[in-house]
Amino acid sequence: MRYIYPDKDDKMTKEGIIQKVGEKYWDASERRVLNKIKKNVGKGSLWIDLGAGEGRLTSFFAPLFNKTYAIEPDKKRTSKIKQNVKLINSSAEKAKIKKNSVDFILISHVLQHIPQERWTIILGKCKSWLKKEGKLVIFYAKSESKKDYGVISYLDSKNKIIDKEYSLDEFKKRLKKNKRIHSTLKLTQKNFRNFIQKNNFEIIDHGGYHIRNLKKISKVSMKLAIIIESFIDYLKLNGGVDAYLIAKKK
Numbered sequence: 001m002r003y004i005y006p007d008k009d010d011k012m013t014k015e016g017i018i019q020k021v022g023e024k025y026w027d028a029s030e031r032r033v034l035n036k037i038k039k040n041v042g043k044g045s046l047w048i049d050l051g052a053g054e055g056r057l058t059s060f061f062a063p064l065f066n067k068t069y070a071i072e073p074d075k076k077r078t079s080k081i082k083q084n085v086k087l088i089n090s091s092a093e094k095a096k097i098k099k100n101s102v103d104f105i106l107i108s109h110v111l112q113h114i115p116q117e118r119w120t121i122i123l124g125k126c127k128s129w130l131k132k133e134g135k136l137v138i139f140y141a142k143s144e145s146k147k148d149y150g151v152i153s154y155l156d157s158k159n160k161i162i163d164k165e166y167s168l169d170e171f172k173k174r175l176k177k178n179k180r181i182h183s184t185l186k187l188t189q190k191n192f193r194n195f196i197q198k199n200n201f202e203i204i205d206h207g208g209y210h211i212r213n214l215k216k217i218s219k220v221s222m223k224l225a226i227i228i229e230s231f232i233d234y235l236k237l238n239g240g241v242d243a244y245l246i247a248k249k250k
């Protein structure tokens, strides 16, 4: 069956960004994290944007590598991605890439929309594709409490986003009943980290960003908001609605 990503034109995602942290701070905060990752991954011959979507981040990393592959199962979403990128219209689970050939894999806001049982398959694939010192970078929406939970999002009749939070059991049941819903699995940073380590990756760096409380400060001074965010990240305090993780093969 052809896969169609349930959040058409990223409508729900965009609305969520505005509500949570505001669009401008969201962009500046992500840019801070992207620059940090850029320094960490360096240059190389091949990288993969896994779950590339509309290619939002493809052009950021492409100039650092000789070749770029964008893996995306929903063909309609890749129409804006440039010609010099090799498009692979497939899920990560079914994609075929040469072993030990990849310098860097980016999985940005993808795993959270896939049932956790399949994460092991995806991480196994990444492990086999990466070179010995290759880097895996994951961005994900994290739990904002001390437990893991799932969120199911809908658009109501007035196109307003409704986010409903469920316990993990209830979340799984609802996903089984309807595979087309927009779902987001939110693990705590600790549990996410443990999962990645159990799948034979060594964590190089891991931190939060997009901090709700900085929304107001960013409206007064974006520079100050980013300085505070960097400091929170430096101290490894558990802030933010999103997290980044940089890892390599064990």
Ligand SMILES: C[S@@+](CC[C@H](N)C(=O)[O-])C[C@H]1O[C@@H](n2cnc3c(N)ncnc32)[C@H](O)[C@@H]1O
Binding pocket: 004, 005, 013, 050, 051, 052, 053, 054, 055, 056, 057, 071, 072, 073, 074, 077, 090, 091, 092, 093, 107, 108, 109, 110, 113, 114
């Ligand atoms: C929230 S979007 C993120 C897009 C982009 N990476 C970004 O950060 O803007 C999630 C993307 O993951 C893709 N996706 C869903 N299941 C996937 C799978 N099994 N393998 C690869 N990509 C998948 C979706 O089609 C969608 O384009």
